[in-house]
Amino acid sequence: MPDVEDAVRSVRRDSRRRQVLDAAVAVMQRTGYHEMSMQALAGEAGVSVGLLYKYFGGKEEILLAAVLDILDSFGDQLAPAMEEAGDDPVERLAAGFRRYVEIIDLDRDAVLLTYRESRTLSPAGRERIKQLEVATAAPLRAALADGVDRGLMRALDPDLVVYDLMLLAHGWALKDWHFAPIYTVEAFVRAQIALMLSGIVAPAHRRRYRHLLEP
Amino acid sequence: MPDVEDAVRSVRRDSRRRQVLDAAVAVMQRTGYHEMSMQALAGEAGVSVGLLYKYFGGKEEILLAAVLDILDSFGDQLAPAMEEAGDDPVERLAAGFRRYVEIIDLDRDAVLLTYRESRTLSPAGRERIKQLEVATAAPLRAALADGVDRGLMRALDPDLVVYDLMLLAHGWALKDWHFAPIYTVEAFVRAQIALMLSGIVAPAHRRRYRHLLEP
């Protein structure tokens, strides 16, 4: 049954890759990409140096895979959280932002990694990251477009606002030395939502979202 | 006249340092810090390798000096621009943000450099950068505090809002691949001001700042 064997091989291959990527993220968070030697990575991952080259084309490919991995896991969790918030676009937006910050909070260093090492990648790699970022932002963007359409939000450019929200969410990691001492995640999220939604929600509907708008 | 000689020496020394730092920023924007070899830097700066070590302690010290240099030039220009905007805190805030984005626009790569390479620095170096960032933000923070005091702005935490504004301004450089194709600097600034001030200005005074609040 060669199909079964193939399947087994494929699963093992995936688990090896994961093993390496997890180790890579761990090492790079400690030391940065350039300071991570392939021998150190092999040690951390518990495999031989040679094997790294069986599963990845080289060091940069590992970086790209690690970053994509992180961004993937971000994107996967956004849509479900927004579903749970129901149909109202403002509620969905708030829920999406909240979840995004929560995800970031669980792995602040991973976010820093994407900011720090993006430039290290080849143009092709950078392109893939951008596409993934756009894809991640899609549910937020949809809620914004919906809200504007339904007159619940001011006629703002969704492409602007969605990136603002992402930047502010990233800010929780990028400027954690500033925010962490004065805010909990929960308080940070509430305050940001109150501030941003005040600019986003159409004046006529502000009362309906009082619970979100008041810090 | 040893005083004169000393002065001459000091001036020459400063000009040498500037020569090196300018070259360093140029090379690092092209290739990143780690990819910049000291020989390449020396070539770009038009000095010998050995001389780099007369003026700086080593490679990392050059990075730190370059980053501080960039941040310094940012901070220097903010306060004057806000002075010109007159006494009204909302107008001052808007003018400060506008100028900040304009400065960033002139040297987007420099901003990227500070985000990318901060982690490369020693803790002491990172600390100095943070302090400089706080100092840079001070005028914006003052305008916010003033606006809240005078009841022109909602009772928001200035420490939150000022970092939001900085993040959004940095966004012009960090996400230029997203914003630049769809916005001019001017349009970007207007849109961001319209969005953020809507959340900041107290409802009772919104009409007064209509010219800023409508995109």
Add this chain to the structure above:
Amino acid sequence: MPDVEDAVRSVRRDSRRRQVLDAAVAVMQRTGYHEMSMQALAGEAGVSVGLLYKYFGGKEEILLAAVLDILDSFGDQLAPAMEEAGDDPVERLAAGFRRYVEIIDLDRDAVLLTYRESRTLSPAGRERIKQLEVATAAPLRAALADGVDRGLMRALDPDLVVYDLMLLAHGWALKDWHFAPIYTVEAFVRAQIALMLSGIVAPAHRRRYRHLLEP
């Protein structure tokens, strides 16, 4: 059979180290430690630069290993030669000294190396060299102590005499430009033995060792 593999690895490792040390001694005798570049050493040893650092911690560690290696080989040969000379302490001493000079004669440059480069080593390395020197001298010292005990030698301090003998033996290498033109090794050894033993052997027993005392 992992044991076999380990053994093979260990043997290969040892042979590699030897290969490098032999080359190091050769190069350093020609040029001195500081003038020996790691690339030159690698070339002489027929290995790559990188491999040097797999087998040794660095340049200084190679120097230490080389010097210890030389001293080791000295020490190993002294005791057997003295055994052969029988039980008489004077005969043993003479035989030991003779062999010591003969060993030195085979590798004069190695002795010079230990004198020249000892100071280059770390204090810990120097300490190990001293200990090895003391260990090397032990058989000579034992013969002296025995001779004094048995009344065959004057009541001299063995710690003084043994170091005198070693210095004079080293002299064959240190001052070879002086001695080599006027003495063969054999003649040098005979003359030194005749001179020193005259001072060492107790007057009452001098006749018995006439064959050693007359040059």
Add this chain to the structure above:
Amino acid sequence: MPDVEDAVRSVRRDSRRRQVLDAAVAVMQRTGYHEMSMQALAGEAGVSVGLLYKYFGGKEEILLAAVLDILDSFGDQLAPAMEEAGDDPVERLAAGFRRYVEIIDLDRDAVLLTYRESRTLSPAGRERIKQLEVATAAPLRAALADGVDRGLMRALDPDLVVYDLMLLAHGWALKDWHFAPIYTVEAFVRAQIALMLSGIVAPAHRRRYRHLLEP
């Protein structure tokens, strides 16, 4: 009076050279020749780097001058001390050896320097050092030859014995870690004289030199 000016110049030149050589010996004793940078030497000597090259041809020339300087000062003091000991060759020899060790004791590091760094010098420089060593040894050699001629000493080869004496004297510096803990200079000298003279003095005259021969 150009002669006077020349003389002044010459004296200043000599004092500058001495200033540099003293500094060089001091630095090299601390760190060794190769570790001494010309800039460090200039600093220690209190002159500029450029000036070093006015007074010496280069780094190696400074080493040679320093070593010759040391050896000179050794040689200068030997003959007078032997004169004071009177006409007897055995007494002269003992006095010469004693003074030699005393000189060495005052500057052990200088002796080590000559052993360590001789190989660093060019063949021509090494040649000059050998000649100086022979010249230094001349008074000792004369006493030996005289003693043999007058029948006070055994018919030993003066060229052998004189180098033995020098080696043993140098041993006080070379092996100070061995001797210093167990001997004072005075005790070391007495013991060595007792040992060596026992081998040198003709049996018929041993009683006359009992005061030297018994430790």
Add this chain to the structure above:
DNA sequence: AATGAATGAGTATTCATTCAT
């Protein structure tokens, strides 16, 4: 005579990548 800024060749060490086993 004296300075010290400037040079650039030289070098120990690291590390991504390969490949025989």
Add this chain to the structure above:
DNA sequence: GATGAATGAATACTCATTCAT
């Protein structure tokens, strides 16, 4: 599939020497 020994190009930093002032 898996290993890890071996490679050698790349690079930060040093320092003897020069020379304009």
